[in-house]
Structures are given as C-alpha cells and as structure tokens.
Amino acid sequence: METAKVKLILTDLVEQVRTSYQxxxxxxxxxxxxxxxxxxxxxxxxxxxxxxxxxxxxQNRCSIDRCSLVICHIPxxxxxxxxxxxxxxxxxxxxxxxxxxxxxxxxxxxxxxxxxxxxxxxxxxxxxxxxxxxxxxxxxxxxxxxxxxxxxxxxxxxxxxxxxxxxxxxxxxxxxxxxxxxxxxxxxxxxxxxxxxxxxxxxKTVPTTKPDFDVSNIVGIDVGLIDFIVTSDDERIAAPKFLRKAERKLKSAQRKVSRRKKGSNRRKKAIQKLGKQHKKVADTRKDFHFKTANNLLKKYDVVAVEKLNIKGLAKTWLAKSVNDAGWGQFISILTVKAENAGLKVIAVNPSGTSQECSNCGHKVKKPLSQRMHNCPNCKVSLCRDLNASINIKARGTHALKAQSMSS
Structure with missing residues (x-):
C-alpha cells in the first residue's frame, strides 16, 4: 500500500487549478x-x-437518402x-x-x-x-x-x-x-x-496531490433520500429536504402570481417574490452541500462515490425527492473541492452495491422498501445503506490499486 501511495504521488505533476468565486x-x-x-x-x-x-x-436536411431515378435535381x-x-x-x-x-x-x-x-x-x-x-x-x-x-x-x-x-x-x-x-x-x-x-x-502553481496524501485514508459514501449520505464508517447525515420544507411558502407565492393580471406591475412583483423563495431554497441546499463536502475532505484523502445516472432517476416517480437532494450538485462540489485541496474523488460502478454482501460477497436481492441487509450465507445483518457504502469503499480501493499499477 505504501508503494502504491508513493507511485501515486510521484506520477502527479503540477497542473492548473481552476475555481470560481461569486x-x-x-x-x-x-x-x-x-x-x-x-x-x-x-x-x-x-x-x-x-x-x-x-x-x-x-433547408439542408432531407429524409430521403437515395433516388431511384437516373437523373434527379440536387439543390x-x-x-x-x-x-x-x-x-x-x-x-x-x-x-x-x-x-x-x-x-x-x-x-x-x-x-x-x-x-x-x-x-x-x-x-x-x-x-x-x-x-x-x-x-x-x-x-x-x-x-x-x-x-x-x-x-x-x-x-x-x-x-x-x-x-x-x-x-x-x-x-x-x-x-x-x-x-x-x-x-x-x-x-x-x-x-x-x-x-x-x-x-x-x-x-498554475498548486500540485494536484498534497504532500501528505494517504491513499489508505479512504471512505465510501452512499447517497440516499432518507439519509443524505451514509459513510463506510457508519456516519449518517439526514436528508435536509429543503424543497419539501419550503413547499407551503412556495405554493402561497405561486398562487399570488396566478391571481395577478398578466403584464401588471403587481404580477411582476409577485414573480420576483416567488423567484426569491426558490433562490433561498437553492442557496440553502448549496450551502449544505459545501459544508458536507468540506467536512468529508477534512477527514479523508480519498472519497469513493457511485457513478449514478442521476438524470435517469430524475425522470422516475422519485423525481421530486432526487431533485430536492441535489446529488449531482453535491458530487460536483465534492470533486472540485477535492481537486483544489490535492485530494481525490473516485467514481465506481453502482451496479449491485446494495445487493452484494459487504462481508462475503453473496448477492441478496431485496426491494427498495427493505432497509436492512440480512445475508443468509454469513448471517451478517446491517443497514442496507451501510452495506452499500462499504462495497463502494472496496471498489474505490480496488480502482486506486489499478490506477497505481498502470502508472
């Protein structure tokens, strides 16, 4: 592991670091x-x-890709x-x-x-x-x-x-x-x-990896809708559900917009108030994401996450909750902050992380409503999200080893 750590540090060069301040x-x-x-x-x-x-x-596209006539006019x-x-x-x-x-x-x-x-x-x-x-x-x-x-x-x-x-x-x-x-x-x-x-x-002077980078200091995180994240060390952060909590105020502001006459100054003011309510929700969510990412990167040098199809999930019946959680924004913030700090975020294949037993590898099929992982093979029993995060950590560790071997 120490050899892999040294290899990873030596292969990193000084690169340009980009960030933005608003x-x-x-x-x-x-x-x-x-x-x-x-x-x-x-x-x-x-x-x-x-x-x-x-x-x-x-003017230039055409649904016909061939012509049966010997002579035809091509515009x-x-x-x-x-x-x-x-x-x-x-x-x-x-x-x-x-x-x-x-x-x-x-x-x-x-x-x-x-x-x-x-x-x-x-x-x-x-x-x-x-x-x-x-x-x-x-x-x-x-x-x-x-x-x-x-x-x-x-x-x-x-x-x-x-x-x-x-x-x-x-x-x-x-x-x-x-x-x-x-x-x-x-x-x-x-x-x-x-x-x-x-x-x-x-x-242009910041190295991509910090001097005391420790490849073994890795954590796996499983994002969810009940708990926003569950780490492989069994730390949990409850989903804040900012949009759900603000729904009453948003509906009230939306009704005021609907009641105002189109084109009137009162309608413009109502639209502006509605926009401020939505902005407050978005800003609060973003602040939560930044603080959560910062706390993770203070403790760990490598964070393993699932490479989720968030756009696909946002088209299902879970769309409102997925958009409220803002997983995509959180992972993006986490990745950028890790790069700027000389740390690493590694995305792994999400297939089967909840079904596969983190102790013995046996696959235990279970519906989404079943929140506990009970393995009939090794008799281990733990929360399905914790089980998934441990699997994510294991896959992240394996991916890091593969990267160090290839370098």
Missing part, C-alpha cells in the same frame, strides 16, 4: 439599467443567430453557420444598429459561441453522444448572464470592480481572492435577489 454586486440605478439593456440586446442576438441555425438545418446546399462566420457579422451589426456599440466586443462575441454549443448538443450530442432537446428561443428576462472572456486583475481592487461599458461597480467581498490566483473570466448574472459577478480563478 460576489454580489451593488450597482447604481443607471448601472443596473445598463446591465438589463445589455442582457436584452444579447438575447435578441442569441435568438437571431439560433434562428439562422434552424433555417440552415431545415445547392447552403454554408452552415458557425461560430466564426456569425462573429464576423457583428461588425456590420454595429453599423446597422449603433446601440450595440454599448456592449463590449468580446461580450458580444461570446453569444455565437453559446449558440454553437447549444445547437451542436442538439444535433451531434455531447462527448458521450447524448443529445439534448431542441434549443428554445429566449423570452424576455430569460437571458441572464454575459461574460468577459479576458479580464485584468487590477480592474478588481478592494470592493470595486470595473466592467467595460458598464462602469465601476461596488462589490460585497465576503472572502478575499487567495494569493497566486489569476482572474481568467468574469461573468455578470441577474438573479431574483439582484446582480452577481462570478470570477473564474486559476492557479
């Missing part, structure tokens, strides 16, 4: 109007460029719009519509990039070949973020940030940027609770 903005009334106008103009451009893609797709195919061809039209756009000069050029160039990613996920699929649904045009208020792809660190000093074409805005700095980190990109987002800025940070 702060709340306090814009003046004029600055808030500029942000709103920027988002609205970008929304128009997004919809226009997406329509260009749809137009090309409809001339149009060039497919891409990110660079659509970016090239932005110069003419500013001549035809001078008000677009109020947007920084690089911010405007990010729109074709966003359109291309969205469209290609629908037509081609992602890296795993999974295709997304057909993209939708953005309605008023639905385009909520714009990004500066390049940013100088000196433009963020103390509690002020300078954004091109927007001005110098006040920032509520609840935590300082660590020394050695460079600001790579800056995104401005409008949420129900106000305006926020997200800084993407990079540090």
């Amino acid at each position: 702060y709340r903005l306090k814009p003046t009334k004029e600055q808030a109007e500029k942000i709103d106008n920027t988002l609205d103009m970008l929304r128009y451009q997004y919809n226009y460029q997406l329509a260009q893609r749809f137009d090309w797709y409809e 001339e195919l149009k060039d497919k719009p891409n990110r660079f061809s659509q970016q090239a039209t932005l110069t003419q756009l500013k001549k035809d519509r001078p008000w677009y000069k109020d947007i920084h050029s690089q911010v405007l160039q990010e729109v074709p990039k966003k359109v291309e990613i969205t469209f290609d996920r629908w037509v081609k699929g992602d890296a795993n070949g999974k295709r997304s649904g057909k993209p939708r045009f953005k309605g008023k208020g639905q385009y909520k973020t714009f990004t500066y792809p390049q940013f100088k660190k000196e433009h963020f000093q103390n509690d002020k940030i300078t954004l091109s074409k927007i001005g110098t805005l006040k920032v509520i700095v609840h935590r300082q940027i660590p020394d050695g980190f460079d600001i790579k990109t800056v995104s401005v987002t409008k949420k129900a609770g106000g305006y926020y800025v997200t800084l993407s940070l990079e540090d």
